Amino acid sequence: MALGPRLDLRQSQSLVMTPQLQQAIRLLALSNLELEMFIGETLEANPLLELGEVRRDDAPEGEVEPLVREAGADSGDGEAALDLDESALDRDRDTGDEWSAASSGSGEEGPGIDERGATDGPTLAEHLHAQVGAAAGDGREEFVARAIIDQLDEAGYLTGTLAELADALGVPLAEAERAMAVVQSLDPTGVGARTLAECLALQAREADRYDPCMARLIDNLDLVARGDVARLKRMCEVDDEDFADMLAELRAYDPRPGLRFGGGGEAAVVPDILLRPAGGGWDIALNEATLPRLIVNRTYYLQLRQGGGKAAEAWLKEQLGEANWLLKALDQRARTILKVAAEIVKRQEGFFRRGVAELRPLTLRAVAEAIDLHESTVSRVTSNKYLACPRGTFELKYFFTSGVASSDGEGGASAEAVKAAIRALIAAEHPKAILSDDTLVDLLKDKGFDLARRTVAKYREALGIGSSVQRRRQKKLAGVG
Known part of the structure; x- marks a missing residue:
C-alpha cells in the first residue's frame, strides 16, 4: 500500500475562552468587597470610567417596589441572567452609560450591618504598653518588657520561648525573667503566660486563691478535662464541698484574657445580598x-477625540468598548446573583420563616x-457571598445541604435540620438520664x-458534643445531678 500526503476537511466544535468571557467568569465569582477593589483598579486603567453618585429611587418612601413579591418569584428577565457557559459573552457589548446596584435591586439603602464590627478601643499591645512604663524598675527592664509584649499573641500568651527572646535581645535569662514578671503584673491578669496552667495560676494568685490544693488542681488540668473527680479529690485532699468551690473558682477565670481587647476578633462579615x-x-x-456606581464620561471621550490623530482615536475607541x-x-x-438568590429563598422559605428545623x-x-x-454558574454565584436576613447573615453555600431519609418516606430532611434536632434533644436531657x-x-x-446510629454519632461529633459517657462526667464535674 502506497503512502502519500493528502488534505482532509473536518468540522469540530470547541469552547474558546475569550478574554471577555474569562473576565465575566472572574466578576461573577467575586464578592461585593472584592468587586469594589477590582473596580478601583479599573478606574485607574480606563480614563473614560468614573464613579457616580449613588442613585436613589424616585418612588416615595414606603412605596418602593419589592423585587420579589412572592418567595421564589423570578427576580428579573430570564434573558438577563449571566450564564457563563453559553457563548453570549463572546459578542460585542452595547450598553447604556451607567451601571449601579440600584438598577437590579429595590433602591433602598442597605442596613449598616458592616458597622457592627469590633470597637475602636485599644489593642492588647497598646493597653499593655501604656502600663509598662510605670511598672518597670528602670529603662533597661522596660525595654525588655516591651519586647516581650510585642511577642504576645492575641489571647495574651507568649509566642516562642523566653530563652530565645533573651538571646535575641542579648540579655541574661534572669533579666528576661524579671521583665516577664513585670508583664505578668499588668492588667488584665493572666497575660504573659506561656501555658494555660500558668495563666490560670496568675489569676488565682491575684484572687488570693492559689493555695496548695488549687495549685494541684491547676497542675492537673488534663484530669479535669477527663472528669476524673475521684482522683482529683484524693490529690487535692478535699471533700466534695471544697472541690465544688475550687471548680467554680477555676471556671470563673479567663483562659484568654487578651481577647477582651481590640485586634483579637475577626472582622465582621459584610453581606452581598x-x-x-x-x-x-x-x-x-x-x-x-459595597457596590459603587460606574458611569462612562462620553463628554470627556469627545474632548479627547478631537485633534488626537488616528492612533489616539483608535485607543479611545478601544477604551470606550471596554468600558x-x-x-x-x-x-x-x-x-x-439576584436570580439565584430568589430561587434559594423560594426553596428554603421554611428556614427564613421558621428556622433551621425547616431547612x-x-x-x-x-x-x-x-x-x-449551568450548574457551574450557580456554583460561582454562591461562592464567597453572604445573605443577610432577619435570622442573621449566612453564606449562600449554607443553604445547600445533603439530605437524610424521612421516616414517613416522603421527601427528606436537611442535615442541618437533623443537627439542630440533636442539639435540642441533648440540651434538654436530664442530668440523671443522659x-x-x-x-x-x-x-x-x-x-x-x-x-x-453511626449517622447520629457523626452529626453529634460534628456539633462538638461529647458521647453520653463524656457528658455524664461533665455534668458530674459541674455538680449537676
Missing part, C-alpha cells in the same frame, strides 16, 4: 453600600435547572428522621 420581608413575600436586593462591556457585564452579574436538602443542580443556568446514641435514634425517628 439583603433579604427583608415585604408583605406576604420577600424583598431581595444587592447591598448597595461599555464592563457596565453590561456588571449589570448581568447583578441580575444573575430542606438542596443541590446546585436543582437550582440551576429551575432557573435555566441520652445514648441509640436513644437519640429512637427520639429522632419520632420527629420524622430515619437515621442509623
Whole structure:
C-alpha cells in the first residue's frame, strides 16, 4: 500500500475562552468587597470610567417596589441572567452609560450591618504598653518588657520561648525573667503566660486563691478535662464541698484574657445580598453600600477625540468598548446573583420563616435547572457571598445541604435540620438520664428522621458534643445531678 500526503476537511466544535468571557467568569465569582477593589483598579486603567453618585429611587418612601413579591418569584428577565457557559459573552457589548446596584435591586439603602464590627478601643499591645512604663524598675527592664509584649499573641500568651527572646535581645535569662514578671503584673491578669496552667495560676494568685490544693488542681488540668473527680479529690485532699468551690473558682477565670481587647476578633462579615420581608413575600436586593456606581464620561471621550490623530482615536475607541462591556457585564452579574438568590429563598422559605428545623436538602443542580443556568454558574454565584436576613447573615453555600431519609418516606430532611434536632434533644436531657446514641435514634425517628446510629454519632461529633459517657462526667464535674 502506497503512502502519500493528502488534505482532509473536518468540522469540530470547541469552547474558546475569550478574554471577555474569562473576565465575566472572574466578576461573577467575586464578592461585593472584592468587586469594589477590582473596580478601583479599573478606574485607574480606563480614563473614560468614573464613579457616580449613588442613585436613589424616585418612588416615595414606603412605596418602593419589592423585587420579589412572592418567595421564589423570578427576580428579573430570564434573558438577563449571566450564564457563563453559553457563548453570549463572546459578542460585542452595547450598553447604556451607567451601571449601579440600584438598577437590579429595590433602591433602598442597605442596613449598616458592616458597622457592627469590633470597637475602636485599644489593642492588647497598646493597653499593655501604656502600663509598662510605670511598672518597670528602670529603662533597661522596660525595654525588655516591651519586647516581650510585642511577642504576645492575641489571647495574651507568649509566642516562642523566653530563652530565645533573651538571646535575641542579648540579655541574661534572669533579666528576661524579671521583665516577664513585670508583664505578668499588668492588667488584665493572666497575660504573659506561656501555658494555660500558668495563666490560670496568675489569676488565682491575684484572687488570693492559689493555695496548695488549687495549685494541684491547676497542675492537673488534663484530669479535669477527663472528669476524673475521684482522683482529683484524693490529690487535692478535699471533700466534695471544697472541690465544688475550687471548680467554680477555676471556671470563673479567663483562659484568654487578651481577647477582651481590640485586634483579637475577626472582622465582621459584610453581606452581598439583603433579604427583608415585604408583605406576604420577600424583598431581595444587592447591598448597595459595597457596590459603587460606574458611569462612562462620553463628554470627556469627545474632548479627547478631537485633534488626537488616528492612533489616539483608535485607543479611545478601544477604551470606550471596554468600558461599555464592563457596565453590561456588571449589570448581568447583578441580575444573575439576584436570580439565584430568589430561587434559594423560594426553596428554603421554611428556614427564613421558621428556622433551621425547616431547612430542606438542596443541590446546585436543582437550582440551576429551575432557573435555566449551568450548574457551574450557580456554583460561582454562591461562592464567597453572604445573605443577610432577619435570622442573621449566612453564606449562600449554607443553604445547600445533603439530605437524610424521612421516616414517613416522603421527601427528606436537611442535615442541618437533623443537627439542630440533636442539639435540642441533648440540651434538654436530664442530668440523671443522659441520652445514648441509640436513644437519640429512637427520639429522632419520632420527629420524622430515619437515621442509623453511626449517622447520629457523626452529626453529634460534628456539633462538638461529647458521647453520653463524656457528658455524664461533665455534668458530674459541674455538680449537676
